[in-house]
Amino acid sequence: MALDRTALRPYFMLLPAVGIVGLLFGGGLLLALLQSVGLIGLTAAPPSLNAYLAALSNPEFWPALGLSLYIAATATGLSTLLSIGLALLLRQAGRWASFACQITLPIPHLVGVSGILLLLAPSGLIARLACAIGWIQSDQDFPLLVNDPANIGVLLHFLWKETPFMTLILLAALRGIDPAYERQARALGATPWQMFYNVTLPLLKPGILSASLIVFGFIFGAFEVPFLLGSTRPRTLPLLVYRAFTDTDLSKRQEAVALGLLLSVISMLMIAAYLWLTAAKSARSQEA
Secondary structure: OOOOHHHHHHHHHHHHHHHHHHHHHHHHHHHHHHHHOOOOOOOOOOOOOHHHHHHHHOOOHHHHHHHHHHHHHHHHHHHHHHHHHHHHHOOOOOHHHHHHHOOOOOOOHHHHHHHHHHHHOOOOHHHHHHHHHOOOOOHHHOOOOOOOOOOHHHHHHHHHHHHHHHHHHHHHHHHOOOHHHHHHHHHOOOOHHHHHHHHHHHHHHHHHHHHHHHHHHHHHOOOHHHHHHOOOOOOOHHHHHHHHHOOOOOOHHHHHHHHHHHHHHHHHHHHHHHHHHHHHHHHHHHHO
């Protein structure tokens, strides 16, 4: 059977970009893997999996993993709920709505972190205003919202940064839905909630899935925001990797690389599991 060159043309057009990404990303992963098992590196040692065993037996590993999952899941879930509501409110708005959702996109995370510190720190603007009004006796009575155990400052930053991004994606998906489906639901007597839950939300699920996966993966591997705004104990998993990599003991370098690879593997496994569960649920609903 002859190959259809027309069908293969899109894949050939993508080959240069995919090849560059694969070379850089795959090459980096390969070098990291070789270093983690001791085949290359600063210290001479026979190949082994000792770095992975040391990483998994590190008493800080599991609390760090739990904290990273908590921050990523909470921030993604809250951003998704807010984005759905905003997209529904802005659905009939003009182009200004899409432009407004893009305002925060070019702002670096470090600039956002600086804003959070200036606003929410115990000596920040809000604390000083509350003290001047008389709500608190001194700025030190202001509740701790940065570097706090609950990582409220981290969550607020990610909500501020990621909600407009997700709203932009969901707004485009909403505007692509044929209004005839909703008109038919209204004609059949569906309430606004029934119309949203049974018609709009299922059609919106691909956009929600893609946006939430992007945001979850980014937040799970984020470094600078938890480093500047997060709790000091426990640390997130990326901070644990950074601490091991910058340790003066060069023998810790293999463990740091192993931790980084474990972080990547965990991210990919969670995304794959999420995709598999949603695909299985969708298949069951179609069969029903």
